[in-house]
Amino acid sequence: MYDVSYEIALGALVRPLARRPELELMLGLMYDQSPIPDETFTLDNPSLSQLGGSLGARMVLYDRWRVALSYILLFYLERDVRTSQTSPPTNVRGSGVAHIPGVEVEYLF
Numbered sequence: 001m002y003d004v005s006y007e008i009a010l011g012a013l014v015r016p017l018a019r020r021p022e023l024e025l026m027l028g029l030m031y032d033q034s035p036i037p038d039e040t041f042t043l044d045n046p047s048l049s050q051l052g053g054s055l056g057a058r059m060v061l062y063d064r065w066r067v068a069l070s071y072i073l074l075f076y077l078e079r080d081v082r083t084s085q086t087s088p089p090t091n092v093r094g095s096g097v098a099h100i101p102g103v104e105v106e107y108l109f
Contacts, residue, residue: 002059004033022060026070029053039085043099048076048095070102 009030015021029052036047056070078095 001037001040003037005033016107020059024058026055026056026058027054028056034079036049038083040078041081041084042086042090043092046092046094048079051075056102058104064108066104066106066108067102068106070104071101072098072100074098074100076107083100099105 006071007030009028011028013024013026014051017023032050032052034047034049035044035102041047052074054072056068056069058066058068058103059084060066074097076094076098078093080093084090084092086092
């Protein structure tokens, strides 16, 4: 059984240098509400609500190549399950943090 879930995300892309429009800077923020109620939470599907932010930079190089660098920081918000109705009960407390660096190389056709 699932509850109503939602995600709120905001992002921005700016080109800060008029003389270098191929340079793009990006920023993002998000919140994701877990759809799993405490009563049906299991270790098979350990859904935690998340709060996150991201930064990125992208630039066109050599006419058709584009390179991007990114970093995402996710906070898995603390969850204290004490009313599990699964068999066996999955009463658990947990939270976490994820650091996700990224590199992307693109060829533009």
